[in-house]
Amino acid sequence: MQPPVMTPTSSAAGVSLVAPASTASSWSCLLPPSPTRRQLLVSSGGLLQLLAAGRAGSEESYQYDPLTAAERAASESVSRRVGEAVRLLDLGRELQARGEFPAALASFTAVVSEYKDLALSEYARVGRALVLYEVGDRDESIAEMEDVSVALRGYPEIHAALAAALYADKHAPLLAENQFAIATLLDPHYTDLAYVRDTKHWPPSLVDSLQHFITLS
Structure with a gap:
C-alpha cells in the first residue's frame, strides 16, 4: 500500500502539510468517544449514591453510646426511685387537702424514711411536720419544723408554720x-x-395557731 500523499498548501508562514480527510476519519475511530454531559451526570450521581450507602451502612454498624450498661441500669434505677418518691409526695399532699391527716402522715413519712437521699424528701418533711401538729406530738412537730427551717431556709411555708407554733405552743x-x-x-x-387554709391546706389546729399569732391573742 502506498502512503497517503500529503497535499501542500501555502500560507503566510510557508508550506504546511494537511492530512487527507479519509486518513483523519480512520484515526478518529481509534480514539475513545468523548462522554456526553448526560453520561457525566449519571455516572457522578451513581457515585454519590454509592458513597451515601456506604456512609449509612457504617453508621448503622457503629453507633456511639456514652453510657455503659451498668451506668444505664443505675440511671434507670434512680429515675424509678425519683418517680416513686414524687408519687408518694403528691399523694400525701392530696390526702392532706382532703383532711385525711393520718394517711397523709403515713405517705410523707414513707418519703422521708425511704428516700432521704433525695432532695425532695425535705419537702416531705414540711408536710410531715404540718400533719404531725394535727395528729401527733406537737413537740415533735415543732422540732421537725425547726430542723427543716434550717435545711430549707428561705422556704416561706415552714417559717410561717414555725412562727405560729412557737407563738401558740412555746x-x-x-x-x-x-x-x-x-x-x-x-x-x-x-x-x-384563707390562703393557708384553702390554698396550702394547713390542718385546722395550725390555722388556729396562726390566727392567734396574727391577732396577738
Whole structure:
C-alpha cells in the first residue's frame, strides 16, 4: 500500500502539510468517544449514591453510646426511685387537702424514711411536720419544723408554720416574729388565713395557731 500523499498548501508562514480527510476519519475511530454531559451526570450521581450507602451502612454498624450498661441500669434505677418518691409526695399532699391527716402522715413519712437521699424528701418533711401538729406530738412537730427551717431556709411555708407554733405552743413571741418576718418577706400571702387554709391546706389546729399569732391573742 502506498502512503497517503500529503497535499501542500501555502500560507503566510510557508508550506504546511494537511492530512487527507479519509486518513483523519480512520484515526478518529481509534480514539475513545468523548462522554456526553448526560453520561457525566449519571455516572457522578451513581457515585454519590454509592458513597451515601456506604456512609449509612457504617453508621448503622457503629453507633456511639456514652453510657455503659451498668451506668444505664443505675440511671434507670434512680429515675424509678425519683418517680416513686414524687408519687408518694403528691399523694400525701392530696390526702392532706382532703383532711385525711393520718394517711397523709403515713405517705410523707414513707418519703422521708425511704428516700432521704433525695432532695425532695425535705419537702416531705414540711408536710410531715404540718400533719404531725394535727395528729401527733406537737413537740415533735415543732422540732421537725425547726430542723427543716434550717435545711430549707428561705422556704416561706415552714417559717410561717414555725412562727405560729412557737407563738401558740412555746410562748416565744420574739422567735415567732423573726420566723414570720422571713416568711412574709418572701411571700406576703401568709398573712391571709384563707390562703393557708384553702390554698396550702394547713390542718385546722395550725390555722388556729396562726390566727392567734396574727391577732396577738
